[in-house]
Amino acid sequence: MARSLLIVSRQAPWSGPHAREALDMALAGGAYDLPIALLFLDDGVFQLQRGQQPGALEQKDLGANLQALPLFGVESLYACRHSLQTRGLAEDTLLLPVQVLDAPGLRELLDAHDEVVTI
Amino acid sequence: MKFAIALFAAPHSPASRRALRFAEAVLAGGHEIVRVFLYQDGVHSASANAVAPQDERDITADWQRFVERHGLDGVVCIAAALRRGVLDTDEARRYGRPAANLAPGWQLSGLGQLHEAVQTADRLVCFGGP
Numbered sequence: 450m451a452r453s454l455l456i457v458s459r460q461a462p463w464s465g466p467h468a469r470e471a472l473d474m475a476l477a478g479g480a481y482d483l484p485i486a487l488l489f490l491d492d493g494v495f496q497l498q499r500g501q502q503p504g505a506l507e508q509k510d511l512g513a514n515l516q517a518l519p520l521f522g523v524e525s526l527y528a529c530r531h532s533l534q535t536r537g538l539a540e541d542t543l544l545l546p547v548q549v550l551d552a553p554g555l556r557e558l559l560d561a562h563d564e565v566v567t568i
Numbered sequence: 569m570k571f572a573i574a575l576f577a578a579p580h581s582p583a584s585r586r587a588l589r590f591a592e593a594v595l596a597g598g599h600e601i602v603r604v605f606l607y608q609d610g611v612h613s614a615s616a617n618a619v620a621p622q623d624e625r626d627i628t629a630d631w632q633r634f635v636e637r638h639g640l641d642g643v644v645c646i647a648a649a650l651r652r653g654v655l656d657t658d659e660a661r662r663y664g665r666p667a668a669n670l671a672p673g674w675q676l677s678g679l680g681q682l683h684e685a686v687q688t689a690d691r692l693v694c695f696g697g698p
Contacts, residue, residue, distance in 0.1 A: 477679035
């Protein structure tokens, strides 16, 4: 049985290539049909905000790429409730169908995966 | 035990030194390293062009010697490397750049190599995450 990998994406989409590189890692794993999960934590939850205008920062829109996750078979998507709340993001307006987790849920998620990568 | 080692931080960061120390300890302890994978700013540790001040540890040279001496599978993510200017001769030619700077012992390849290492190793150990 394939070993599972949880990717924790902790950076905002406008703070350098981190968010894109976390996403690339998830998409690559999905392309190989591996059990990949993606957790948006801390500033990483800003990736889930709709209606961003990355062109103003001369950057590409990460949102379109994020929406490719289910197409690549990466459907285990999670976000930290505390991170969303402290940044004023409403759970029902997010870009992706994520499962929102409290601290106990986060602990279970971390325990449930063979490996964890934080980016 | 079989280890995969991933490095995400630049060579001048403490994480790169820790990763190398850990890798040395893995082999000294009789364990195996299935792959060293450089991603994000970690790709700079495979640059042959980094010059450390004379009174500081030359971490990129140490990485190169370590990977070569032990015949390790040292893989650098090609997308992350291109973005940061770490090129082998093929990529330098492909993109019309004046020089290649990938140090001997390392090879450019895709993120699939990281996932394969996760599947092959007993443990993945990462250095230099946020």
